[in-house]
Amino acid sequence: MKRMHPYLKLSALSYAVLTISSSVWAAQEEPPAASPQAVQTLPTLSFQVEQAPAVQKDPDISAVAKTIVTREEMEKFGDQSVNDALRRAAGFQMPAAGQGPRGGSGSMRFRGGGAPVFLINGEPVQGGPRGGMSVIDSITPDMIERIEITKQPSVAQASVASSAVINIILKEPLDGTRLSGTARAGYDIAKSNANEEQRKNISLQMDGRDDAWVYSLSANQMWNDTTTVSQIQNTGGLNTTQKRTINRTSQMISPRAEYLIDDQQKVIAELFWRNNESEGSMRDQIQEDKNDSIRLNTRYERKDQGNSDKIRLSIEQQNETELPRSALRQSYTDEQVNEYGLAYDGVRKFDQSKQIKFGTDLRASELESNIAAALDEQRYALYAEGSWQFTPRQTLTLGARQEWISRSGLVDYSDQHLSPVLAHRFDFDDRWSLQTNISQAFSSPRANQLLPTVSVSADADAGTLNNPDRGGNPFLRPEKINAYETTLGYNTPAGGVNITAYYREINDYIEKAIRNENAQGGLCAAGDADCRFVERPYNQDNAATYGVEVAGRYALKQTENGHSFMLNAQLSTVRAEIEADNGAKRLASDVAPYTASTGLSYGYQPWRISASANLNYTPEYTRRLSNEPYDRTSNQRVNMDLSLTKRLDSGWSASVNARNILSTDYKERLSSTADGSLYQARVNEAIPSVLFSVEKKF
Template structure:
């Protein structure tokens, strides 16, 4: 592949970046310069007193780029069992729904942000990923007991390498709660789901332990999960109907020890290790599927903090291995792929005075991806960034930054590119409650290495390889996306809650879309560059909390409506809506706590409407049905650190139905139904 010259240059937009002065505040929970006003606990973490907390030390970060923080207390209050449970209350995220079909994926890898790709996940500031071909990531193994807080940055920020992704989720792992040598909790869970011929059994055990001994801080997080499922898929084509039973056994392990040493009040050394292993065995009729994904990652850091000034040096190394085996009378395939990654980075912050600060740093990564079915792919990425913030009045802050990146690939793909990404953000606080914040950016987004591999992953079920259930593969000819983004949020927030209205627009050249093409006798879905695309929409997110009453009652209500219209223009200059982006999603949550009984309950409802989209270069329209999903959680705490939880998932859920109709006469071409399975998970917890 020939060298691709950078296409960013000084233009009308570039000049506008220096003069544009409106602003947003993109948070669906109450934030103040990157911190959240959370309710203070009354007795236990699950029983919260929902009122304004006493004044605390002000966060030294004065950046105009908004940040939403979800604390562990909030996750426990809502009965969250995973990171995805916490993020479903944040506007803009389209969460994967159980039984949502062959293309949706699951866990963090199946999440979408504002109709685009998955957001970038960080753990303690370090990027994490799934397997070489999108397997489960470390994020899917974390439980709220292991997490201190989740920081969500929805707008471009050069400091977090989120210029192109426009969403970064940084998971900060739990710190020791006190000076005890050892403390923590053990949780056991058993879940059962059954509907007609379908059945699912889930068992898990998790451990979180931490402590402090003088200058040493240490922690250990671990969990083991077993998930056995019998599912039914119904397909229809050519006037014939089929019912397919699939049996899948999954098991997953995660082990994460961490140690910190405080050199003095300002400096510390950190080392953390993540090991995970995921195995899946599935069968249907004569087809056997065996998948395995394991990885080990070591992160080390040196940190120095002196009031508003800080320095951080990060070193990381990771090895991932993923295998997929498909055996049947019609085909046999085996894929074995390994990723070796090495990284070094530096991040610095300097507070010039109370109203000025700068952030700067560098990031270097090297990856090697080996496969038994394709050439080795080597990749080197280098980045430099700088970002300055100036609070030029008591109520106005401006942030201007730029990130320069270089990328080189060799082996399977010969590719070299470099680009500059500028970002401008401005925040205006009308008073103590009203605010307006705007962000404008220009960026490039290079495709991830796993999307370049041409290796085909075989689908399952009786209609595998069909247009409605295609095989999946990568595309070595992908070009980077060029993105121009605008976003503005008007917010009204108080300690009791508030409402935020966000409008956004993104123009994307060389937009990467998953497109289905026939290859031989089977259909295969691959990422393909389209000429141009645009996404725009409005989000409305609100939250209201009733503070703790004298009788011990407290109440919280939150809801969101996220609209998105994603339109693509192909190489023939034909416009259509992106095939797999819902026009809007809506959700609502209700949480109630009663302190005397130490009981917390929550109900969360999600809704996705029916929508029809044309397939690229195919004479068919695809329709996805209207879907409703409800989750209910109840937690009761007892004496001596004991607690019990009941979590009902997919209550009153609708099946996932997908059908293809001929554009010429509207007649049915293919259809499939994945049945939803309501489930109940009972957990017992003991703190020590």
């Protein structure tokens, strides 16, 4: 099929942007003024007599908008993590509790693609060398001021290829005291038949001001002991029961200091130290995993009305080890990543209707392994993005990002790409709006996707098709992405509804595929007894993801009688279709056709009580496994979470959070594509849990 030249395609779509458009925003705190704001703050419930401090409006006039989840909202919904807040945002497919043989290691997806990019105060943060935990997993809502979600491509945030950036803004002192804070302790018990889980956590958040100094300290310690039982049925009806015990500990300490040079300038330093250890046992198999990191972020910021300059310097070292041992085999993996970053971001406003963003980002990393060759990587980027509000109700944003990448050692190659973005927003009135975003981008594989090292699975069926080992692929090519997204929105101070349609065409699409390999990593020959199934990322010829999202929200702020109420719901559909080299088409094997969720929050001020309920639904779906003559069917799943908080005197409060209430088990069935006969089935029970926590503000 003859393809249109990419620049001609962008030009054609650029012309279409003025006639068709839009992009899903959550409901605004206020209706748009004469100058439409691209930043939209979700309505926040207030359960106390005093109103929560208003979020300062961002003077940004860009047509690339952001959804903002405030700390107050996370408190009202009883969120315990960043993922709890994201599950209420349409487009994110979260891993089911207890999903898969690895006990919930399934990764988050955004609109059928890869995981979104996470930032802390605008600074990218990485996972482990082998895709392990990152700083994000240890951040609690007590540390957060707000979460900014950019669902559309933006050259300023390096989200051109991912189309989703989650920027976590850390909390600053809420008052002028020299020291205030929150201490929290929790105990979580979960049990379902033979499955059992106990979690304990202690966290401390302190902050304060002293003249020009602003400082804070966050610390948390978690213990998690889990016993899970999986049921496996093989061909011929043979049933196997597997029992696993995993003990995890996690600690994080994060001091932060800020010095105000004057009314326009300040310098900030943030340190994150984190350690995670896990020991699991199953029959004669023991697996020990460790992941620790230390990260330093420093920034200089200058703001003068609409103009700003920001210089960012970051350093991170992360170590990850795996030690699986059994009577048949033992392996040890020790890998380390050193990363260095230097970046500059600038904003200049010429008047109330014109602005430009520009900057540069320089990054270098070293990945060392005791098994594979070392991998050195250098990335450089320049970007510029201009926004023009050419009528009182229309805004146009045009930007481009030029990136260079060079890798040596394990992989030797250099590449460079230009990624343009065009966005348009039209406000019909103070309630109705239409917004469109068009982009072209390139996504280079991450370092952990390139490492060929195999991570051995756990359980008795490790290395099988239903529970494969995992590895990387040093021969991956970058993805080439053309994306279009449009949203029609109706928003009022009390809430609104937004409908989004999106389409992404991806060449050299990177998909995880399972293949039968021998000990040397080659494809297995018939009768080879040393074969194991291994899941690795591979480039497919072409793919397209498209769908529609509907998100609604209604909030009743606190009445004279003390009642407050908020209801939100979203439905997100996605079709991820892959075209192979021979032209055959199939659906991506691990992308659900749609997800739906709804949340309800209520508060009664005279009793100082707040409560919330969240319900999530994923339908049953069947997908063909790549390169294998089997279909995989995942059952429909329902998950409900409840929370109740009671405020007491002297800053005390008590909370009860019930997770996975009325939840369905996670089931997978592999069957032959020829006759539908069973190859293997697995059941992982959902474990309902109740978390009791006590909080003291001082």
